Amino acid sequence: MSKIIPVSKNDYIDVVFEDLTHDGAGVAKVDGYPLFVPNGLPGEKAKVKVIKTGKGYGFGRLIELYEKSPNRVDIASSESHKYGGCQLEHISYEGQLKYKENQVRQVLTRIGKLEDVIVHPILGMDEPWHYRNKAQVPVGEKDGKLIAGFFKPRSHEIVETNESLIQLPEINEAVQAVKEICTKLGIPSYNEEKHTGVLRHIMARYGLKSGELMVVIVTRTADLPQKNQLVEELVTRLPKVKSIVHNVNNKRTNVILGDKTKVLWGAEVIYDYIGDVKFAISALSFYQVNPVQTKVLYDKALEYAGLSGEESVIDAYCGIGTISLFLAQRAKKVFGVEVVSEAIDDAKRNAELNGLTNAEFTAGEAEVVIPKWYMDGNAADVLVVDPPRKGCDEALLNTIIEMKPKKVVYVSCNPATLARDLRILEDGGYKAVEVQPVDMFPHTTHVECISQLVLKM
Ligand SMILES: C[S@@+](CC[C@H](N)C(=O)[O-])C[C@H]1O[C@@H](n2cnc3c(N)ncnc32)[C@H](O)[C@@H]1O
The missing domain is CATH 3.40.50.150 (Vaccinia Virus protein VP39)
Structure with a gap:
């Protein structure tokens, strides 16, 4: 005999969260039936809306918190929480650990x-903030200006993000600089639907110990318009830059980097150290973040x-x-x-x-x-x-x-x-x-x- 599911889609119910799933959602049980609710924390009492029910478990949305967990913190950057992969940002660092x-x-x-x-x-x-030494952000356009940030989950809509709290400041600065200079020079962004336009992604890498910065500009077109002006302005604005690279990706794909890479300015690689060991890092190499x-x-x-x-x-x-x-x-x-x-x-x-x-x-x-x-x-x-x-x-x-x-x-x-x-x-x-x-x-x-x-x- 199949079990009766105790809730239905669109129900509003009061719950107490008991646990967290491996992807950080709160788990509440209704007559033993688990409901997964993003943003809920163990011990919290809340009103949730049921948005989907399956045989063994369902999903809900947090509507109102009646009692907060002592581990809850104000979300410093809600954009990165929602879209930027910082699913635990609403939990104190001690609670996350x-x-x-x-x-x-x-x-x-x-x-x-x-x-x-x-x-x-x-x-x-x-210091659990500003630790990432690498970013690769998609570029789009809004109101005639270039925007760069995160894709909304399950969509290709870009959410503009000016500062990521988990990236090193040098990385944030580099992304901002490319975005603003390209806007000023009128370099158009890539249009994914039509497969037209130029600028697809901005990638930046920074050697924390060496202090060397690499900027990679990924375009659909083999040609990068205004490249000399772009390089000149980037070098002036980013004193730590050691390498500016142009990568061409002309395929209709979610893969960020294409196969063709050309150094526009400076060195082909930047260096960094782990302990006393020195590593050369090129635009395409894997390196711990x-x-x-x-x-x-x-x-x-x-x-x-x-x-x-x-x-x-x-x-x-x-x-x-x-x-x-x-x-x-x-x-x-x-x-x-x-x-x-x-x-x-x-x-x-x-x-x-x-x-x-x-x-x-x-x-x-x-x-x-x-x-x-x-x-x-x-x-x-x-x-x-x-x-x-x-x-x-x-x-x-x-x-x-x-x-x-x-x-x-x-x-x-x-x-x-x-x-x-x-x-x-x-x-x-x-x-x-x-x-x-x-x-x-x-x-x-x-x-x-x-x-x-x-x-x-
Ligand atoms: C988690 S990374 C570790 C890399 C390296 N140990 C580090 O710390 O930078 C896993 C690596 O395994 C490689 N890899 C994946 N499948 C493999 C396979 N079947 N045989 C050998 N390497 C593989 C990937 O290309 C990637 O470089």
């Missing part, structure tokens, strides 16, 4: 059945790897070699694997830049390359994985279990797939000893974790 830590604990128990793994208190930021917390994360990776200088290390999913080179300072040899071949070129260049001759990089899928290495008789003492959100491929996990490195360090941006993979490794002979959550993305629902596993005797 608690929420993320709980979420990691719950998922490890529920999905991974890992009852005795030590989960440390989350490492948060002392929170440099302060990246150092915290990589220090943990080094601690968990426990290197004495004699170990052979494999860094699967190595990107531009950031973790590999950090570990190469203390290992005998590091072998990095990454599927994007341009990132491998960057990793090789970065090894040279730092005079690290004990790091070797290979382009390919980790689940293909590492099993082959093992079949050829090569094994590692320590294996580091830092996969995308979907977690590690099963073939890679099976190879780890057969290869038996003494330690595995698992870096993860998705606690659910981390829990799943830790369970597989535990069943395969490893002990997940400890998990350290790190807040790399304050005010968003994302949480990074690093875990140490040791081979059971």
Whole structure:
């Protein structure tokens, strides 16, 4: 017999929120039926409007708060809360950290059945604002002026945003400068519907330690009108700029950057440091967006790897070699694997830049390359994985279990797939000893974790 749903669409009901979902919505229960309501916080009493009902759960909209949680804070920037990915901005930073830590604990128990793994208190930021070293904002037009900001969810309407509270000030300044100068020079924005116009996105990157700024202007057209004037004004207005790049993307696509990149002024790359390791960052390379917390994360990776200088290390999913080179300072040899071949070129260049001759990089899928290495008789003492959100491929996990490195360090941006993979490794002979959550993305629902596993005797 099917269960009766206790509420109907458009009902107004009073609820008490009990929990938060993994994407930050409040959870209220009506006769056991869960209702997900964005902006509701545990302990709060509120009036909500039911906007959708499904078999197992429904969705509501917050109409009125009767009792506020002590963790609720005034939203400093409602635009970024609504559209800019800052889903937790209405929760005090302390409350956000608690929420993320709980979420990691719950998922490890529920999905991974890992009852005795030590989960440390989350490492948060002392200053959790203005941390992002990169922005890529879409450009549109309103009342004859260029606007840049966020897309409204599930729409392509741009909401003008003049300052993002999670981006570094240099990034905000750069975006504003490009927008205002392009408006003055009459450079038209891209029209997505008609696939006409010029300016699609403004991208800015900043090296926090080096103080070097890169501006990337993404256009539909191969030609950038008034480019000399634009460059001249940008250089005058942005004293930290070291590189101005033009990227052409003439496809009808949601992908931001196209394949063609041309340096308009200055250098092809900017540099930045994590600890003492120097990295060259080009317009197209992946680089962690929170440099302060990246150092915290990589220090943990080094601690968990426990290197004495004699170990052979494999860094699967190595990107531009950031973790590999950090570990190469203390290992005998590091072998990095990454599927994007341009990132491998960057990793090789970065090894040279730092005079690290004990790091070797290979382009390919980790689940293909590492099993082959093992079949050829090569094994590692320590294996580091830092996969995308979907977690590690099963073939890679099976190879780890057969290869038996003494330690595995698992870096993860998705606690659910981390829990799943830790369970597989535990069943395969490893002990997940400890998990350290790190807040790399304050005010968003994302949480990074690093875990140490040791081979059971
Ligand atoms: C979360 S990032 C980590 C990058 C790097 N460790 C860092 O901290 O900058 C994951 C990386 O895995 C790469 N990747 C995705 N699937 C892969 C696969 N099957 N084999 C190897 N690398 C892969 C992505 O291109 C990306 O660079």
